[in-house]
Amino acid sequence: MDDTLSSRNPLHDLIGITAGMNTSDLSGLPVNEKLRIVTQLWDEIASSPEHIIVPPDVIREASRRSAELDADPSIAIDEDELWRRVDG
The missing domain is CATH 1.10.287 (Helix Hairpins)
Structure with missing residues (x-):
């Protein structure tokens, strides 16, 4: 083969x-x-019908960031700031 x-x-x-x-x-x-x-x-x-396995450390980090944002919504950025950071 x-x-x-x-x-x-x-x-x-x-x-x-x-x-x-x-x-x-x-x-x-x-x-x-x-x-x-x-x-x-x-x-x-x-x-693909295959399920994607998200590693536990990625889930923990996403949960941490979500909790951080819930605790202090003022840390959120708008779309313009997002693209400024992405584009450098």
Whole structure:
């Protein structure tokens, strides 16, 4: 049997993933190609019936942040401030 993942999933044909690929294999790609791959992967994940397991530490951190915001709503930021921070 072929060792590429494409024999099991058509997405892998589109983005050229093979069994031995790791993220360092993607480092030389232009940003627009990386975004194309991320978008395809995200769409595949979103349409998958498989449940996503959220690690306990992520749940704890989300709960901590939620409690912090509940305790002091003044720490919230608006959308404009969010994008200022994202865009640097």
